[in-house]
Amino acid sequence: MKLVSMSFVEFQSCHLLLGMAFALCFNQVSSTTNETDRVALLAFKAGITGDPFGVLNSWNNSIGFCQWYGVTCSWKHRRVTALDLSSQRLSGSISPHIGNHSFLREIWLVNNTLDHEIPPQVGQLRRLCHLRLDNNSLVGEIPKNISICSNLVTLVLQGNRLIGEIPGELGSLSKLQAFENRLSGIIPSSLLNLSSLAFFYVGQNWIQGTLPTSIGLTFPVLEEFSVHENQLEGLIPPSISNCTKLVLLQLANNTFSGKVPSFENMHKLQKLALDYNHLGSGKAGDLNFLCSLTNNTKLLKVDITMNKFGGMLSKCIGNLSTTLTHFVAWGNQINGEIPEEIEKLVNLEILNMDLNKLSGVIPSNFGNLQNLVALALGGNNLGGTIPSPLGNLTKLMALDSHGNNFHGKIPSQLSNCQSLYYLDLSHNNLSGTIPPQLIGLTSLTIIVNLSHNHLVGVLPTEVGNLGALTALDISDNLLVGEIPSSLGDCTSLTTLRMGGNFFHGSIPQSIKSLGGIEEMDLSCNNLSGQIPEFLTIFHSLKVLNLSYNKFQGMLPREGVFKNATGTSIIGNNELCGGLPEFHLPNCIYKGSKRRKINIIILSKKVNKPVSSSIDDSCPNVSYGTLLKATDGFSSMSLIGVGSFGFVYRGILEGDGTIVAVKVFHLVRCGALKSFIAECEALKNIRHRNLLKILTVCSSTDYQGNDFKALVYQFMDNGNLERWLHPNPTSSHSNELPKKLNFSWRINIAIDVAFALDYLHHRCHIPIVHCDLKPSNVLLDAQMVAHLGDFGLVKFLVGSSLDVVVGEILVKCFEVDKTFPSI
Structure with missing residues (x-):
């Protein structure tokens, strides 16, 4: 006799299959048709290798299969009409026996970890209306014979690992209203002729080609159209304006180019996403399509980031729906002044126009945008002063105006923005002192960047209120005085940049509290005294720049000072000792009665590199x-x-x-x-x-x-x-x-x-x-x-x-x- 070894899962599967075989032969209680459903369900269970919540434990002979978890039967015939096992973390495969449920209308297996291919037997379910297999790990191609399921209304397969092209046969599904997948190739013209389609999703794929010019004529009931993150190109068809029921239009992350058509007939549009394309020409008139949206009363979000839009923002932007919450247009070539009419958009939460060519000033009436959460105008040619009415924006959480030509003082009224956690006013021509009320705003937790300005005076002691701040950069200003000891209360700091000022005195002992610091730059100041030993115990410290100061005495040899590439101490002529790589003179010690010279001889050796010029904080890119x-x-x-x-x-x-x-x-x-x-x-x-x-x-x-x-x-x-x-x-x-x-x-x-x-x-x-x-x-x-x-x-x-x-x-x-x- 030959012994055959098998795992517990294999044994369990064999046991279930044997049970089904016996049931087919000897069960006289149920009708033949009902028994077919029961056997098919047990076959489905046999294909499941992981059931962490135990939802399939009820699938046994103690109760009828119509009472099993996730199973719905018809009242009259007691046949399975729906199978819903969504979000149960099931793993394994979908049994081909699922095609034996001839009365099945709905399959809901969303948010599991099912793998293997979609069984082609699904095409036998002629009554099937809804097939939801999204967010699993299914592989292979979409079975072409799904097109036989002529009653199919919903087909959602997003979030799997399916490959191949979209089957053109799906164009025969005349009742299909929702489609979403993850595939390559082109969009079949037959699929674009389904007049019943209301939801069309093919985002995050490798689909190529162009959109047909007649797309707005073939989708009369289309509500959501999303082809984002593909490789589509060409023009956006002007006929798309005929999709009058459209709520979502998402064309982001493709290579669409040329002029954006009018959207004047889209009165129900809520979200327009055209970001990361090649739209526009960098010239006047590129943004005319925005004026075509002024008759829309439900618009919520407009994103035209990273395109080639040029010209000026028209005053008509103030006539967009007051429901608008997001207007994002950074990374374009928009020029001219910011229209004051934007103040009419009273529900605006996000306004981002970074990295354009805007000029003029920030309109003072921006202080009326009471719901504004983020205002980003960095990397433009804006000038004038930062308007003090911005202090009225009590919900403001992020303010970024770096890289402009602002002058004058930082308005102290910004301290009224009690929710502000991100502040970047760097690379401007700001002068005056740092407002104590602002630098002590406890809500600031991400970054405070005031670098590369002409700020004067001392660093206010109120800086110690920033106990949760991650990064502080006040480098390249005209600041004076000593480093306040209260800076040691900023215990969450990972980045501290104070170089290029006129700070004097020693490094305060309170800095010892900054145990999580990763980068510290105190270079190009007038700091003096000895370099504190506590810097050697900062285990997270990777970059330390103390160059061009007046530090004296022995350079420590432990911790960050073992890293000659991550530590810079040049320009401190009174330092001695340290590792040979720093090329400092040996230290000279004086006795109580006579001069005594200790000469320390160290052999130079090549150490294994302990740091890199590659920025560890920058993630890998694809x-x-x-x-x-x-x-x-x-x-x-x-x-x-x-x-x-x-x-x-x-x-x-x-x-x-x-x-x-x-x-x-x-x-x-x-x-x-x-x-x-x-x-x-x-x-x-x-x-x-x-x-x-x-x-x-x-x-x-x-x-x-x-x-x-x-x-x-x-x-x-x-x-x-x-x-x-x-x-x-x-x-x-x-x-x-x-x-x-x-x-x-x-x-x-x-x-x-x-x-x-x-x-x-x-x-x-x-x-x-x-x-x-x-x-x-x-x-x-x-x-x-x-x-x-x-x-x-x-x-x-x-x-x-x-x-x-x-x-x-x-x-x-x-x-x-x-x-x-x-």
């Missing part, structure tokens, strides 16, 4: 993320061409970070080697004059080809080559002065020298750049130089550094004769 960020790697986003690839300007989804994306052209010889070399170099170095890498993408594109890219911090003033030899035909030529002044030339040369000194003498393994030229020197908004492009670097392991560096630098400068002379 090919799709970079595709969206760069408008599909369009020529409009192209900012540079190199030997092994192309560099694009991009805006990351979510936080709107502007980045430079270097995409390697892997078919070129040496491109992959360059990518690897650059990664190897950048993962071990960090310096203020080296181009900062944010993250790396090593993946495949949508065609399955290898894709590799590096994502850098964006440099606002381009490369040095553009300044030395401007191209008069370049679109950027008008943005730059005719020539570099003497001061800038001196500073750029010093910055490059600092970068080379770091690479040659202060890295764990000396590095030679080997491609030093003006096009590889990048300039940020403050004209600080950053050395980039490390694809040809050389690691000098075990070499005589001075000799090798001299030889290689000679070759580098022989290649490049255009580096500026001072």
Whole structure:
């Protein structure tokens, strides 16, 4: 006899199947037709491998199957008409025996973890009206014979892992009202002719092609139309305005282009999402479609983010429905002044027009938008003063006006915004003192960024009220005085930037309370005294910049001070000791009677790198993320061409970070080697004059080809080559002065020298750049130089550094004769 081993699940399944077989042969109580339903249900149970809530425990012979959990039977024939086991965390497969329920009208298996394919036997259910299998783990293709279910009204398969194209046979389902899936290919024309369709969802797929020009004529009862996050292109058909019952129109995250048609007949439209496309031309008239919505009395949300819309916002925006809660238009080319008529939108909660070309001032009547929760106007050309009536916005939670030309004082009335948790007024021309009432607002928990202004006076002691604040940045101002000891009460801080001011005195002992700090920048001040030992116990501290102060005494050797790349102490001439990598003199100790010199001899060794220039806070990005960020790697986003690839300007989804994306052209010889070399170099170095890498993408594109890219911090003033030899035909030529002044030339040369000194003498393994030229020197908004492009670097392991560096630098400068002379 041969013994066969089986798991408990297999044994249970066999037991159930044997039970069904016996039931078919010997059960004389139920009718044949009823027995078919019971056996089919038991077969379904046998396919379920996980039932954490035990909902199928009632499926046994102790009660009739019409009383089993999730089963509904008809009153007359006692046949199964509905099966509802939604949200029960069931795992396993859907049994093919489900096709034996000839009276079944509804199948609800939503929000489980069912896998395997959808059994084609579903096509046998001619009475089926509703099939909901969304949010599972089903695989394979949609069975074409589902089209036989001629009574089907609802077909929802979203949130699975289905593949293939949408079957054209589904176009025969004349009663279908709702459709939602996750597939590729094109939308079958037969499906777009279903006049009964009220809900059409094919979002988050890989669907290509265009929308048919007659779409508004074939869907007379359409209420919701969503094709977001696909690869659709072309124009938005003007006929879509004929969908007069439309409530939701969601076309976001595609590559639609051209002019947006009128929506004047859509009186019921509540949400319009056109974000992340190529719509508009950057010229006047692009936003005319907004005026066509003024007859709509139910509009709630309009999102036109990240397109090419130009021109001015018309005053007609004030005639949009007073029900409007969201108007989001950041990342376009909208110019002109902000219409004062926006104040009529009394229910507006979100107003985001970041990263446009708006000019003029913030209308003072914005203080009448009493329901405003978020106001974002950063990255424009706005000027004037920040209006004090904004203090009337008592529900305001986020205020972002960075990167404009605001001047004058920060209005103290902003402290009336008792719900404010995000405040960014950086990179303006603000002056005066920091209002104590504002800096002490306890609701501020995310960020307070007042950097790069002309603020004067002291940092108010009220800053200690920010006990829940995560990030404080007051760098690059004209602040004076000592660091207030109350700063130690900000125990939730992970980022503290106070560099570029005139703070003096010592680092207060109260700072010891900031145990969760990850980045601390106190550079370029007049701080003095000894560097506190407590900094060595900050286990989360990754970046510490104490450079260009007046610190004295011994440099600690533990904690963050073990990391010579994450810690900067240059410009403190009275420091001594520390690790050899800091190149400080040995400390001299004085005895009570006579001078005694202790010489500490330390052997230099190469340690394993403990930090990286890659920003750990920046998440991994996918090919799709970079595709969206760069408008599909369009020529409009192209900012540079190199030997092994192309560099694009991009805006990351979510936080709107502007980045430079270097995409390697892997078919070129040496491109992959360059990518690897650059990664190897950048993962071990960090310096203020080296181009900062944010993250790396090593993946495949949508065609399955290898894709590799590096994502850098964006440099606002381009490369040095553009300044030395401007191209008069370049679109950027008008943005730059005719020539570099003497001061800038001196500073750029010093910055490059600092970068080379770091690479040659202060890295764990000396590095030679080997491609030093003006096009590889990048300039940020403050004209600080950053050395980039490390694809040809050389690691000098075990070499005589001075000799090798001299030889290689000679070759580098022989290649490049255009580096500026001072």
